[in-house]
Amino acid sequence: MKISELINYLELIAPPALQESYDNAGLIVGKPDRKITGVLVCLDSTEEVIQEAMQLGCNLVVAHHPIVFRGLKRFNGKNYIERAVMKAIKHKISIYAIHTNLDNVYHYGVNSMIAEKIGLSNTQVLVPKQTNKKLITFADMDNSDAIRAALFEAGAGEINGSQQLSYSTVGASTQDGKGFGQVKLEVTFPSYLERKMIATLHHVHPSNQPVYDIITLDNKNTMVGSGMIGTLKKPMAALDFLKHLKQSMQVNCIKYTKTLGKKISKVALCGGSGGFLLKDAIAQKADIFITADYKYHEFFDANDQIIIADIGHYESEQFTIQLLDEIIKKKFRNFATHCTKVNTNPVNYL
Ligand SMILES: [Zn+2]
Secondary structure (H helix, E strand, O other): OOOOHHHHHHHHHHHHHHOOOOOOOEEEEEEOOOOOOOOOEEEEEHHHHHHHHHOOOOOOOEEEEEOOOOOOOOOOOHHHHHHHHHHHHHHHEHHHHHHHHHHHHHOHHHHHHHHHHOEEEEEEEEEEOEEEEEEEEEHHHHHHHHHHHHHHHHHOOOOOOOOOOOEEEEEEEEEEOOEEEEEEEEEEEHHHHHHHHHHHHHHHHHOOOOOEEEEEEEEEEEEEEEEEEEEEEEEOOOHHHHHHHHHHHHOOOOOOOOOOOOOOOEEEEEEEEEEHHHHHHHOOOEEEEEEEEHHHHHHHHOOOOEEEEOOOOEEEEEEHHHHHHHHHHHHOOOOOOOEEOOOOOOOOOO
């Protein structure tokens, strides 16, 4: 099976259009038409991980973090990025990164995995980002079913968890003074699929120039965005919750702000560097905000309104390895998928 086939599947779950502007997710090293001999999943595709892939006979490394973020100008092995890329190219190991696009999806996302580990229910994306749009088009009675089916297949009809929704109004069109029965077909879709929708419509519609409108809806797309918020099944005392967090996320150390003398019920979280979401966590009345990469002065922003708990970047995302392994194994059985045994956390604790 080709690398491109696996990528196509992963990108159905975490569309590349959902990555942040600073990101570099995607196929970083290697050609998409190479045949997969095995997959190694990791957070960071360091030189050691490339070595591990070679030993396991895997020619594809699927990483959460893109090893290359900015342009590389030289390849003389002076830093760990160049060394990893040079080694991968030399030994024909491809590197694919699925980063903020995986952070930003509700289903199978980085944050859903954390929420599951902690035991949250009623989870929702903390800050929905994308909008929904609606495509309105017209077709003959005979063609409308095929058009609707093709648009569904391309991802239309989905709004905030509901599937295959459409609206049809039967009416009449006129041409040269004659009337024809027509169907006005309306389907919603997430805004990042706009190009695909237009291409699908042109492909499936019998007219060379199908008439259509696209409008932006006021409904937010709650299936896409940053962070997550949910509730504990039973409220817990702050220290008890922190101990539970430490154990369930397998963390060596939690840095946290003052506990506020009330039980923890609502929990906001974001894997990796999620400090930019603090205001949203407070606005949604979360009792605690779990993330990583907090600096000294930033902890003051808790401002007695919330507890900030910094559990470490690697620690917050470590189960993403398991998540990706499960996503791939569930679908593909024709090659072996391994989780890295290399701990790429650059931070140690004494
Ligand atoms: Zn990260």
